[in-house]
Amino acid sequence: MEDMTYTIKSSEMSAIDTNCEYHGLSRLQLMENAGRGLAEEIRKFGKDKKILIFSGLGNNGGDAFVAVRHLRGFDITVFLLGKESEIKTDIAKRNFQLIKKVCRIKEIRNPDIELDDEFDIIVDAMLGTGVKGRLREPYSTAVELINSSDSFVVAVDVPTGLNPDTGEYDICVIADVTITFHKYKPGLLKASNVAGKVILKDIGIPEYLEKLAGPGDVHLAYKRRDDAHKGEHGRVLIVGGGEYTGAPALAALAALHSGADIVTLAVPESIKDIVAGFSPNLIVRGLKGSRISESNIQEIDELIKKHDVLVMGMGIGDKDFVEISEEILKGSVRRAVLDAEAITKDVPENVKCIITPHFGEFKRVFGRTPENEDEVKSFAKKHGITILLKSKKDIISDGEKIRVNESGNSGMTVGGTGDVLAGIVGALFCHADPLWSASASAFINGLAGDICFEEFGYNYTALDMLRKIPLAIKRSIEFL
Ligand SMILES: NC(=O)C1=CN([C@@H]2O[C@H](COP(=O)(O)OP(=O)(O)OC[C@H]3O[C@@H](n4cnc5c(N)ncnc54)[C@H](O)[C@@H]3O)[C@@H](O)[C@H]2O)[C@@H](O)CC1
Numbered sequence: 042m043e044d045m046t047y048t049i050k051s052s053e054m055s056a057i058d059t060n061c062e063y064h065g066l067s068r069l070q071l072m073e074n075a076g077r078g079l080a081e082e083i084r085k086f087g088k089d090k091k092i093l094i095f096s097g098l099g100n101n102g103g104d105a106f107v108a109v110r111h112l113r114g115f116d117i118t119v120f121l122l123g124k125e126s127e128i129k130t131d132i133a134k135r136n137f138q139l140i141k142k143v144c145r146i147k148e149i150r151n152p153d154i155e156l157d158d159e160f161d162i163i164v165d166a167m168l169g170t171g172v173k174g175r176l177r178e179p180y181s182t183a184v185e186l187i188n189s190s191d192s193f194v195v196a197v198d199v200p201t202g203l204n205p206d207t208g209e210y211d212i213c214v215i216a217d218v219t220i221t222f223h224k225y226k227p228g229l230l231k232a233s234n235v236a237g238k239v240i241l242k243d244i245g246i247p248e249y250l251e252k253l254a255g256p257g258d259v260h261l262a263y264k265r266r267d268d269a270h271k272g273e274h275g276r277v278l279i280v281g282g283g284e285y286t287g288a289p290a291l292a293a294l295a296a297l298h299s300g301a302d303i304v305t306l307a308v309p310e311s312i313k314d315i316v317a318g319f320s321p322n323l324i325v326r327g328l329k330g331s332r333i334s335e336s337n338i339q340e341i342d343e344l345i346k347k348h349d350v351l352v353m354g355m356g357i358g359d360k361d362f363v364e365i366s367e368e369i370l371k372g373s374v375r376r377a378v379l380d381a382e383a384i385t386k387d388v389p390e391n392v393k394c395i396i397t398p399h400f401g402e403f404k405r406v407f408g409r410t411p412e413n414e415d416e417v418k419s420f421a422k423k424h425g426i427t428i429l430l431k432s433k434k435d436i437i438s439d440g441e442k443i444r445v446n447e448s449g450n451s452g453m454t455v456g457g458t459g460d461v462l463a464g465i466v467g468a469l470f471c472h473a474d475p476l477w478s479a480s481a482s483a484f485i486n487g488l489a490g491d492i493c494f495e496e497f498g499y500n501y502t503a504l505d506m507l508r509k510i511p512l513a514i515k516r517s518i519e520f521l
C-alpha cells in the first residue's frame with residue numbers, strides 16, 4: 042500500500058511544475074508521462090473497449106489527448122467542451138493536433154449534449170487541478186450525463202467538480218477509478234465516495250527536482266495587488282546595528298526592493314544618523330544607548346506592534362545578544378526572521394519564526410553541523426521553527442518539507458549578502474508561510490547574485506546585489 046498521506050496542494054503542484062520547466066524538465070514531457078500513464082491504466086480494463094473522453098480546454102484535457110496516441114487499437118471518441126481554438130495551452134494544443142486523425146472528435150458548444158452511442162469506458166478529462174469555483178456549462182451538464190451513464194468512469198487526476206485541496210464539491214463526476222499524477226491530491230483522500238479507487242502514477246519528477254527552489258517558489262510567496270493601499274504590501278521592522286552600521290541598512294533596503302511598503306530600522310541612537318545617511322529611503326528610529334540592551338526591549342516591542350514582521354540580528358556583533366533576542370520574542374511579535382547573533386532555537390509557540398544561520402551559527406545553536414538535509418528538517422520539527430541554512434547549496438525546512446536552493450555563485454561570498462537575504466525574507470514573510478518565504482527568498486537572493494555576475498563578473502558587492510532584487514523578482518514572476 043502506498044503512503045496515502047503524502048499529498049500535494051494544487052498551488053504547490055503548479056509551483057513544482059514551473060520549477061521543472063525552469064530547470065529543464067518541460068511541461069510537455071510531464072504531460073507525455075501523465076498521458077502515457079493514463080493509457081497504461083486504461084489498457085488494464087481490457088482490450089477493444091469503446092472509449093468516450095470528455096475533455097476540457099486545459100492541461101487535464103491535454104493528458105487525455107496524449108493517452109489517445111498511446112491507446113492504439115481502441116475505438117475512441119473525444120467530446121471537446123469548447124472549440125479547438127479555445128484550447129488554453131500550447132502543449133494541450135500541440136497534443137490535440139496529433140490526435141485529429143486518430144479518433145473521432147466532436148466540439149461541444151452548448152449544454153445540449155447527447156450520448157448517441159454506448160461506451161464501455163468514459164474518461165473524465167474535463168477539469169483537474171486548475172478548477173476554480175462552481176462548474177460552468179457545459180461542464181455541469183456533462184457531469185450529470187456521465188453520472189447517469191452505465192459506463193465505467195475513469196477520472197484524470199481529479200474527478201471534475203471536486204476541489205483538489207479541500208475535497209469539497211457541489212456537483213462532481215462520480216468515478217470508479219481516479220488516476221492521479223505525481224502525488225495524491227488532498228481532496229481525493231477526503232472524498233473517496235466520488236474518487237473511487239485512486240491510482241497514483243509517477244510522471245518522472247525526481248525527488249531532487251521536486252525540492253529544488255525556482256521561480257515557482259516565488260509565485261507562491263510573492264504577493265502583489267494592484268488595488269492595495271500603502272502598507273498592505275507589508276510592514277517590516279529591522280532591529281540591528283551596533284558593531285556595524287551597513288548590515289541593518291542593507292537588510293532594510295533589501296526588504297524595500299522586495300516589495301515591502303514600510304520598512305523601519307531600529308538601531309542604537311549612537312549610529313542612527315550614520316545609518317539614516319545611507320539612503321533617503323530609510324526610516325530610522327534610534328534606540329537609547331550605543332548597544333541594543335535589555336533596556337531597549339520595551340521600545341522595540343512598541344515598534345513590533347506596528348509591523349507585520351520583525352527581522353533581527355544584522356550587524357549587532359555582540360555574542361550575548363541571543364538572550365535579549367529571546368526576551369524580545371516573548372513580547373508582541375508574531376512573525377520573526379532571526380539572523381546572526383539573534384538566532385535562537387528557543388522560540389515561543391505563538392511566534393512563526395525563520396532563522397537564517399550559516400554553518401557556524403547553526404553549530405552554535407544546535408551544537409553540531411548537520412550531516413544532511415533530513416537533519417535540518419528534524420531540528421526544524423523539534424523546535425517548531427523554519428531553518429534557512431545558508432551555504433553554497435541552501436537548505437530550507439519547516440520540519441515537514443525540505444527545499445534546496447542552488448541559485449547564486451561564488452561572488453556572493455562577499456560581506457553583506459546574508460543581510461540582503463534576511464531583508465528579502467522579511468518582506469516575503471509578510472504574506473506567505475515560512476517555508477515558501479524562505480525558499481523563494483533564497484532563490485531571489487541567488488538569482489540577484491547571478492544577474493550581477495552576468496553584468497560584472499565576480500567582483501560585485503552586496504549593494505550591487507540588492508539593486509538587482511527587483512529584476513530577479515520580475516524574472517521569476519514572468520517565468521511561467
Ligand atoms: N502541474 C503539473 O505538473 C502537471 C499537470 N498535468 C495536468 O494538468 C492539469 C491541470 O491543468 P490546468 O492547470 O491547465 O487546469 P485544468 O485543465 O484543470 O483546467 C483549467 C481550465 O478549466 C477552466 N475552468 C476552471 N474552472 C472552471 C469551472 N468551474 N467551470 C468551467 N471551466 C473551468 C479554466 O478556464 C481553464 O482553462 C492537472 O490536473 C493534470 O491533469 C499533467 O499534464 C502533468 C503535469
Ligand SMILES: [K+]
Pocket residue numbers: 101165166167168169196197198199200201
Ligand atoms: K478530471
